[in-house]
Amino acid sequence: MDRPRSVRPPTARRTGAVDWIAAGLTGLLLVSATACASPATAPAAATATGSSPSASAPPAATPPSTPATDGTPLDSDAAPGVTAAGVGAPNPQPAFASKALDVLATIPIKGRAPKTGYSRDQFGQAWADVDRNGCDTRNDMLRRDLTAPAFKPGTRDCVVLSGVLNDPYTATLINFLRGNATSTAVQIDHVVALSDAWQKGAQQLTPAQRLSFANDPLNLLAVDGPANMKKSDGDAATWLPPNKSYRCTYVARQISVKASYTLWVTQAEHDAMARTLGDCPDAPAPTNQEAPPPPMQAPAPAQQAVPAPAQPYVAPAPAYVAPVPVPAALASAYYANCAAVRAAGAAPLHAGQPGYRDKLDGDRDGTACE
Structure with missing residues (x-):
């Protein structure tokens, strides 16, 4: 560790012993100032001398970063409606803050x-x-x-x-x-x-x-x-x-x-x-944290049990199979009717898939051309 030195004026000339004494006095003054400082400023004073703060003195508290409502840090450079996770989400707000x-x-x-x-x-x-x-x-x-x-x-x-x-x-x-x-x-x-x-x-x-x-x-x-x-x-x-x-x-x-x-x-x-x-000045502002139920997971295949002798065996329902992604070339598919959907081998159509329209879904259950 380098020892602190006092600044020597250009016209002054001191011996090596005087330099050591001046350096010692400077160190004592700095240590005294550090010891008298408040806990919040003591680490900063110690840093100014080039030494580490005392192990027994806790470091100054650092304010936690503010996360977005989805757990990711906010991007201060993002445009409105854009989060670090991507485009399309509303601006995050704390719950009822x-x-x-x-x-x-x-x-x-x-x-x-x-x-x-x-x-x-x-x-x-x-x-x-x-x-x-x-x-x-x-x-x-x-x-x-x-x-x-x-x-x-x-x-x-x-x-x-x-x-x-x-x-x-x-x-x-x-x-x-x-x-x-x-x-x-x-x-x-x-x-x-x-x-x-x-x-x-x-x-x-x-x-x-x-x-x-x-x-x-x-x-x-x-x-x-x-x-x-x-x-x-x-x-x-x-x-x-x-x-x-x-x-x-x-x-x-x-x-x-x-x-x-x-x-x-x-x-x-x-x-x-x-x-x-004006009739409810303390009414809180709800936030976009409100969400529908979590995504449904495909059911696990049921274990096949041995049927009772007097009861006919009923096969378990097949597990849900996610639809195969539609190629980009078919992203704008349009079908005039369900016959066209079946002719193209695209039946049934689910809500969210290319070509799905309410008019093709007679019972409005989210599945067309069943």
């Missing part, structure tokens, strides 16, 4: 942009399986929001056949029954309507971000069908749930969605939101 009123204050206020160029297709395929759990988003939301759900056999608890909805918009109980004439009693509402989002910033999002927006559980609710039809693409200035006790929660959810995807609000919309939250 902010009041909805505080979040509202961060959302820009602008005029409504023209609706030019809007179509449902701008937000990707309807009810795509974005979380890759084998179930389309509509069934994910039904499974999340209905009580006592019953599932179609052989769909790995994906296709919801029935259940009971405690509707947040009307405060009524609705019996859901899957069918062409009955399914519309319960609809999946985009809390921030796609058309409204398009006119307030979604035009600047990437296609992947718009697909995420349309399938984000934070922006989706199973609700009363007629109430959803009355809402249409209205914002908080033109429509609020008839159930007044739910309005604070509804507006707080809209605020979180718009903040997550860097959308804006109009002045009338802002005022309506602030007025609603």
